[in-house]
Amino acid sequence: MDYFLYSPLQKRLSPLFLLLFLIIVTTTTTTLKTTLAFNVTTLMTFGESYSPLFSEFNIQRSQDDKTVRLLLNRFSGSGIISSDYYNYGFFSANIKMPSEHTAGIVVAFYTSNVDTxxxxxxxxxxxxxxxxxxxxxxxxxxxxxxxxxxxxREERYRMWFDPSLDSHRYSILWTPKNTIFYVDEVPIREVIRHEAMRGDYPSKPMSVYATIWDASSWATNGGKEKVDYKYEPFVTEFKDLVLEGCIVDPTDQILSSNCTDQIAQLISKDYTTITPEGRKSMKWFREKYMYYSYCYDNLRYLVPPPECVIVPSEREMFKDTGRLRDKMKFAGSHRRHRRGRKSRRRNRNSGGEAAVAM
Incomplete structure (x- = not known):
């Protein structure tokens, strides 16, 4: 058959085929755009981006220096810190959690400027x-x-997958306008900067940290379940590191205006705006897996903080304590503990961190 010769029937069908082709191309382009939303540079090595925070003997680097394993054993936990401070940015890593019995263990990925x-x-x-x-x-x-x-301003959730089986991407977007926390490409929480927040919205340059440590005193069932070192070492793996932001000297009294263009570029990225599909995913996650929210804790905050957006479907889920009405919905303790935050410098020497509010 000569494919360059069209019958009358084929000529009549050509517009239909053309329409179908355009639909397929459009659909593919839309899907590709969604996929590329997290098409960030992940070629950084550990030496280029991070340095040991504490217990360097419990930090293992891969041969190509693109994967870092942080260990917790009976001697110490371990941690790393970005080599630079950033004035806003997008920070991300593929992380695989320890397996087996992990009671009492805390793995953290966070930004902070506590040392400055x-x-x-x-x-x-x-x-x-x-x-x-x-x-x-x-x-x-x-x-x-x-x-x-x-x-x-804490919120607490249950995982909808086993994070110890495979690596998953966890990301923090931080801009002058909003902060979004992502798990893979699912936005799980957004905080939009409200003028009434004033200094409560993070605005000073921060470093990026990753740690693993023993929090037996509070992390599991209010401290009833301790770390069982029979299963040591506990290993968490970080790879595909992303540090996108304007590098600054945090001691400068006036931050460099050179960041203006980079911050504008950051705000223009797809992942700084949650799409309608992303809103649906976030709603699904929060209504199914969130088990505490400070916005609904009327005992702690008689008036919800200014950035809180009260969602009726979420409001129905929680008591005045900000905890679920249905205690049996999720496994685990809902008790709250306070974090001592005097200085992490001291904790570097002891191989641990202060406890987070639970």
Missing amino acids: FEKNHDELDIEFLGNIKGKPWRFQTNMYGNGSVSRG
Whole structure:
């Protein structure tokens, strides 16, 4: 058959085929655009981007220096810190959690400037809480601005997958306008900067941290389940590191105006705006897996903080304590513990960190 000769029937069908072709191309382009939303540079090596924070003997680097394994054993935990401070940015890593019995363990991926601004530091946290074998991992996000430790803005969730089986991407987007926490490409939380927040919204340059440590005193069932070192070492793996932002000297009194263009470029990225599809995914996640939100904790905040957007479907889920009405919905403790945050410098020497509010 000569494919360059068209019958009358083929000529009549050609517009239909052309239309179908255009639909396929358009659909493919849209899908590709969604996929490329996280098409960030992941070629950084550990030596280019991070340095040891504490217990270097428990940090293992791959031969190509693109994967870092942080260990917790009976001697110490371990941690790393970005080599630079950033004035806003997008920070991300593919992380695989420890397996087996992980009660009492905390793995953290976060931004902070506590070592430069000890009394008025900023911080954005993603903290993963281990559990007894067979129970799901839990995690929480938090925001502190200008030393507002007593006004932490924590939310707590249950994992919808086993994070110890495969690596998953965890990301923190931080701009002058909003902060978004992502798990893979699912936006799980957005904080939009409100004028009334004032210094409670993080605005000073921060470094990026990753740590693993023993939090037996509070992390699992209110401290009833301790780290069982029979299963040591506990290993968490970080790879595909992303540090996108304007590098600055945090001691400068006036931050360089050179960041203006880079911040504008950051804000223009696809992942700084949650799409309608992303809103649906976030709604699904929050209504199914969130088990505490400070926005609904009327005992702690008689008036919800200014950035809180009260969602009726979420409001129905929680009691005035900000905890679920249905206690049996999720496994694990809902008790709250406070984090001591005097200085991480001291904890570097001891191989651990202070506890996060639970």
